Amino acid sequence: MTNATEKTTLRKIFDWHEQRLPIVSFIDHAVGTQYPAPRNLNYFWNFGFIAGFMLAVMTVTGIFLAMNYVAHTSMAFDSVERIMRDVNYGWLLRYMHANGASFFFIAVYIHIFRGLYYGSYKAPREVLWWIGLLILLAMMATAFMGYVLPWGQMSFWGATVITSMFTAIPWVGNAITTLLWGGFAVDYPTLNRFFALHYLLPFVIFGLVFMHIWALHIPGSNNPLGIDVSTKDKIPFHPYYTVKDAFGVGVFLLFYFAVVFWAPNALGEVDNYVKANPLQTPPHIVPEWYFLPFYAILRAIPNKLLGVIAMFGSILIMFVLPWLDTSRIRSATFRPVYKWLLIVFMLDCALLTWCGAQLPEGAPLILGRIGAAWYFLHLLVLTPVVGWLETPKPLPASIGEPVLRPAE
Amino acid sequence: MRKYILTAAAALALALPAASFAAEAEIHIPAEKWSFNGITGHFDKEQVQRGFQVYKEVCSACHSLEYISFRNFEALGYSEAQVKALAAEYEVEDGPDDNGDMFKRKAKPSDKLPKPYPNEKFARSANGGALPPDLSLIAKARHGGPDYLFHLLRGYDEAPADMKLADGMSYNKYFPGHQIAMAKQIEDDKVTYADGTKSDADQIARDVSAFLMWTAEPKMEVRHATGLRVIIFTLLFTVLAYFLKRRIWARIEQH
Amino acid sequence: MANTAPAHPTHAGGAAGETRRDFLLDMTVATGVVGGVMMVWPLIHSMNPAADTLSLSTTEFSVAGIAEGMGITVLWRGKPVFARHRTAAEIEAAQKVNLAELRDPAKDADRVKKDHENMLVLVGVCTHLGCIPLGMKPTDPRGEFGGWFCPCHGSEYDTSGRIRRGPAPANLEVPPYSFVNDTTVRVG
Numbered sequence: 001m002t003n004a005t006e007k008t009t010l011r012k013i014f015d016w017h018e019q020r021l022p023i024v025s026f027i028d029h030a031v032g033t034q035y036p037a038p039r040n041l042n043y044f045w046n047f048g049f050i051a052g053f054m055l056a057v058m059t060v061t062g063i064f065l066a067m068n069y070v071a072h073t074s075m076a077f078d079s080v081e082r083i084m085r086d087v088n089y090g091w092l093l094r095y096m097h098a099n100g101a102s103f104f105f106i107a108v109y110i111h112i113f114r115g116l117y118y119g120s121y122k123a124p125r126e127v128l129w130w131i132g133l134l135i136l137l138a139m140m141a142t143a144f145m146g147y148v149l150p151w152g153q154m155s156f157w158g159a160t161v162i163t164s165m166f167t168a169i170p171w172v173g174n175a176i177t178t179l180l181w182g183g184f185a186v187d188y189p190t191l192n193r194f195f196a197l198h199y200l201l202p203f204v205i206f207g208l209v210f211m212h213i214w215a216l217h218i219p220g221s222n223n224p225l226g227i228d229v230s231t232k233d234k235i236p237f238h239p240y241y242t243v244k245d246a247f248g249v250g251v252f253l254l255f256y257f258a259v260v261f262w263a264p265n266a267l268g269e270v271d272n273y274v275k276a277n278p279l280q281t282p283p284h285i286v287p288e289w290y291f292l293p294f295y296a297i298l299r300a301i302p303n304k305l306l307g308v309i310a311m312f313g314s315i316l317i318m319f320v321l322p323w324l325d326t327s328r329i330r331s332a333t334f335r336p337v338y339k340w341l342l343i344v345f346m347l348d349c350a351l352l353t354w355c356g357a358q359l360p361e362g363a364p365l366i367l368g369r370i371g372a373a374w375y376f377l378h379l380l381v382l383t384p385v386v387g388w389l390e391t392p393k394p395l396p397a398s399i400g401e402p403v404l405r406p407a408e
Numbered sequence: 409m410r411k412y413i414l415t416a417a418a419a420l421a422l423a424l425p426a427a428s429f430a431a432e433a434e435i436h437i438p439a440e441k442w443s444f445n446g447i448t449g450h451f452d453k454e455q456v457q458r459g460f461q462v463y464k465e466v467c468s469a470c471h472s473l474e475y476i477s478f479r480n481f482e483a484l485g486y487s488e489a490q491v492k493a494l495a496a497e498y499e500v501e502d503g504p505d506d507n508g509d510m511f512k513r514k515a516k517p518s519d520k521l522p523k524p525y526p527n528e529k530f531a532r533s534a535n536g537g538a539l540p541p542d543l544s545l546i547a548k549a550r551h552g553g554p555d556y557l558f559h560l561l562r563g564y565d566e567a568p569a570d571m572k573l574a575d576g577m578s579y580n581k582y583f584p585g586h587q588i589a590m591a592k593q594i595e596d597d598k599v600t601y602a603d604g605t606k607s608d609a610d611q612i613a614r615d616v617s618a619f620l621m622w623t624a625e626p627k628m629e630v631r632h633a634t635g636l637r638v639i640i641f642t643l644l645f646t647v648l649a650y651f652l653k654r655r656i657w658a659r660i661e662q663h
Numbered sequence: 664m665a666n667t668a669p670a671h672p673t674h675a676g677g678a679a680g681e682t683r684r685d686f687l688l689d690m691t692v693a694t695g696v697v698g699g700v701m702m703v704w705p706l707i708h709s710m711n712p713a714a715d716t717l718s719l720s721t722t723e724f725s726v727a728g729i730a731e732g733m734g735i736t737v738l739w740r741g742k743p744v745f746a747r748h749r750t751a752a753e754i755e756a757a758q759k760v761n762l763a764e765l766r767d768p769a770k771d772a773d774r775v776k777k778d779h780e781n782m783l784v785l786v787g788v789c790t791h792l793g794c795i796p797l798g799m800k801p802t803d804p805r806g807e808f809g810g811w812f813c814p815c816h817g818s819e820y821d822t823s824g825r826i827r828r829g830p831a832p833a834n835l836e837v838p839p840y841s842f843v844n845d846t847t848v849r850v851g
Contacts, residue, residue, distance in 0.1 A: 039660060064706050068713070081475050081545075084627065086713040089705035091627040092634065235660060243653045246695065250646030257642060261635025262447065265548060273549035479718050506728065518718035641698055648691040655687060
């Protein structure tokens, strides 16, 4: 039998299947040779792929962790310790999962800032942006409930504090909170349903990611210049961006593995290695780092209901960003004022992150209030106003036009 | 240029919260040298064995190690027979037998270390209301980890003149709030080491801290070894992908 | 990653340096695939028995109280272990069997401990599909051969626990065990 006939046989089987279910062509159109992408995407465009990769890592490690985890208050902490000590490679799976959450958020936050800087949320990509925000919300819910599962002190008190936010809702708040708890405090019904939802939500995220990619393919990828790209300036996603993403994932994994293997508890809280105790609150309650900016906004406002509204509002407001931003120029590269405004906004988020980790008193509280005020000022006032007043730099007509040569 | 600004801002955004965690502990805990620090950090088995002796002779009177089984000590270099003999020194409750009674038997390697107190209430009443915490995870459950444990054990001192200690409390430089219910335990020659190591208080505190790091993170050595291999492999993949990327992109970047 | 390999040749073109590029491509894809496969092992291995499960593999029980013709069932590694105190007639029947007639030939003497021939210790799991054969309670059916009868698919075992009739392929397993003293058995 020659190699050639073997190939034709395989080819026949392949074609037969492809005619009935064109799954390979489908993938090829999604992230393969049939998806034309702008040829000038920079390394910030790697983080979408990296985020998807981390979603897969989280799901796979999570499924195997779930096989050894027990979602009951009397056994949850012990079952996690059993995973760490007795289950084969359990320590690896748990540390990959716990730190994977952080690195998933790192990838997604960079992905979001890339979208903000290059105007990827603007027409015609508003729905793409919305789905992305839904993914962020689903991730936050998943991460929060996942953090409760080890049933340490921070798990328990984090769950108590976050679910208690719903008591801020007038009239029905207490009833809603009781419903969420399945009791009169965070207890085993709460833990068990959090486990069920923590297992469910990633699959919802997968569905949203599918829609995110679908919505991306309608207008096609944005690019660092933010201009519409002609066909001659596009290259097939595969092999150009698959290989670039492979390299990007490799670099990202180096950082991830460095933390997993040498500082697996650096991003965690020591109190979560103490079993949950409903009779004693730890001296300092802090959420995981990726929630800190929102936590700082919550604490900046000395009114329970308004604080909760501000915190949820800080994300929900992003849904209308495509209309708050009145400029029609997408890329901040050509917006001399807005560009600096965005960098300040980013520093503001960093400031809020820092404030969220401090005790809410003295300088951190004041800074947190300034930071929270700036957050909303930026989005609600400065963004529309600058859009109206700013004079943008001239846009190049195409990617190949020499206007951008000196910048490269 | 703007790339560098963005990168710097991103780095700052990530570094700030990290810095804040470090700043959280209000009492400065000096860093000690440990064999398990560093990329290839490993446990000094003899030191951990000595630390176990300290735990057995001093700490175990009040503190449990609820996640440690006798079989775990094989990882410290004890033979299977030694572990069996060690377990046989202890009695654990088992049962019920055919008559429905609980009974005492010699411990087996698969048994957990017996706890000093039957329950939390008993432990509190035996210690003036204070609960001696379980020590299995203590090195991961306190800021500073083994450094903190070492300095805590050596940090007993006379209380400053302006500080009034509550009844039964001791002054400790490193304990948050400086009032600790545990009295000073570690002194020179508190234990006599089987291997002849000089047993001054520093050595004892250091050994038991190393032991508690081992009880908290028994898989650390395999984690470091695995990590090294994983990182080298990932680096290889990344370098290959980089050159492949350059080669493939060369086709369009020439235009 | 796996999807990238077959599609590549259409884009490789005929440019110079092709050989090296293909080598590089193969190396990169191979490294990625090998890395992925190496990550699969910890996932699979995490489903194998954990260290605490493996360490709990011995069970001790007393056989002092078992009357002749009766038996007890104890739990070992999550499975039932039968210990039956055989009568002289049962022992004789077990020893007399012509080995050539057996589906899974084994001497009775090899299935008990010397000087403890009256005590038969077996894993109480039918070798067909894992049900627990009847025969431990006085009221249980024991099948035609006086040993055990599996209610699921009708396998019959003799007084040495050997398969005699029915779909089961092998004798009831004898677990690793020893007599700690005359009345105490340790399994595992």
